[in-house]
Amino acid sequence: MPKSLSLRSGLGSVLFWSVISAAFIGPGSVTSCAIAGSKFGLQLLWVLTFATLGTVWLQEAAARITIATGQDLGQVITHTYAGNKGRRIAWALFLAIFLGCAAYQAGNILGAVSGLALLTNIPVPTLTVVVGFVCILLLWIGSTQSLANFLGLIVFAMGGAFIYVAFGTPVTSVQLAKALVVPTIPTGSLLLVNSLIGTTIVPYNLFFGSSIVPTVDSAGQSLSEMRLGIWVAVVLGGIISVVLLLAGLLIPEDFSYPHMAQVLTDRLGTWAGSLFAFGLFAAGFASSLTAPLAASVTAQSLLGIRKNSPAYRAIWLIVMGTGLTFGLLNVTPIPVIVAVQAINGVLLPFVTLFLFAAVNNRKLLGDTYCNSLSQNIAMGLVVIVTAVLGLWNVWLAFQ
Structure with a gap:
């Protein structure tokens, strides 16, 4: 008999899946979203709508596979393709995720150190060594989850400050609604478009999210609980990304972390600038624990x-x-962080194709858990759009 969805279980599911939104609200989101607002105004806001919905659709599919089979996404892919073909596919997917995690880690460390540099006068190389040593120590002994959760709360507190700042931007509700749904790609924005997608629809989160969801048989989540949790948690993360972009509208010069801290200080007081600096560090440090661990998982x-x-x-x-x-x-x-998010945006279609094949395996999932026509259309849209944008970006790079 299916589990019923109660208020308590629904709230518990939202808290459980908030780990996904906390994972993509890192230095990449702060940087890419604020630069998009600073350079292009509202013109790239639609990308965040697409990326947020794409995250929901893909994470829901990956979690549905685990609920149906008791296996995570990687195990299902490995068991679907037997022999040498299966090993080659497994290695290709692992290398794609591994390269993506390594690229993310460059931005994570740089973001964490940049946040600390705004708070202290300690030289950057010294801060880098200290951050790296602490991360290695925590990963080695396995004591990362509680600290990552605490730092995630700091990041969401920083998001709350940005929500307040966003209300001060000269944007009408009509302009905002239009920008959220009307696609435009202004000249010179393609790298940033891929960056906004790559920092929101994080490829390694598909494997990570699939590996953490408990199945119904183990007194875990039902489909309705999982879907509610993912929808609410990811949309909240998307809202924070939107207000980060709106806050970028207030930066009249080229974007930099000191400029962003100054905007918050001018609007809310010194505490807000310090909160941004510590939030940037927290986002970078938490992600510096997550990305290496995700590669190994x-x-x-x-x-x-x-x-x-x-x-x-x-x-x-x-x-x-x-x-x-x-x-x-x-x-x-900042240039490194934008570039590495774009790299992950290019890798995303490759990973998504295998998720698409797995979630349409009717023999494995049955009619209840297999993709419906509307779910296939939604996932297909994500694959096609990200593939076109990624290949377009590669073509421009070669030119």
Whole structure:
């Protein structure tokens, strides 16, 4: 008999799935959204609508697979394709996620250090080494979840400050509603469009979200609980992304973290500028724990690597080392963060194609859990749009 959806279970599901929205509200979202508002006004707001809905559709499909089969997305893909073909597919998917996590980690470390640099006078290389050492220590001993949850709360508090600031922007409700649904790609904005998609529809979150959802058989979530939790949690994250873009409208010069902190200070007081700095650090630090761990969890799911084995730890150490290298080279953070989010936007269609195939496997999922026509149309739209934008971006890069 299906589980009924009560108020308590619904709220519990929203809190459970807020980990997904907290994962994509990181330095990439803060940077890409604010730059979009600063450079292009409301013209790229529609991208956040598309990316938020895309996140809901894809995460719901990945979670539905786990509820139906008791296996996560990586395990289902591995078992679907047997023999050498299956191993090649598993390795190709792992390498795509691994490269995406390494790219994200560069932005995570740079974002965390940039936030600390706004709060202290400590040299950037010293901050980079300290952040990296603490992350490695926490990942090694496995004590990351409670700290990541706390830092996620700080990020949402920062989002609350931006909501207040957004009310001060000279935008009417009609302009806002139109910008949310009317697509425009102004000249010079394609990289930023891919960045906004890549920082919201995070490829590794599909594997991560699928691996954490409990099944109904284990007294876990029903379909209705899962769908409510994902919809509410992800839409709230999308709203924070929207207000980050609106706050960017208030930055008259080229975007920078000091300018953003100053905007908040002028609007709300010194505490708000400090909250932004600490929130940027919190977002970067929490993501610096998540991205390396996600790479290893994906390897565990797709390649069968045992948890906390030497290979498992080597994977997250390499991802961590990538981020530390960028930090110690003192690379300018904002261009790197925008670029790495765009890279993930280009990788997204490749990962999504296998999710699309898995969630349409009627033999595996049955009629109840398999995709409906409307769900296929929604997922197909995400695949086609992200593939076209990604290939367009690659073509311009070659030119």
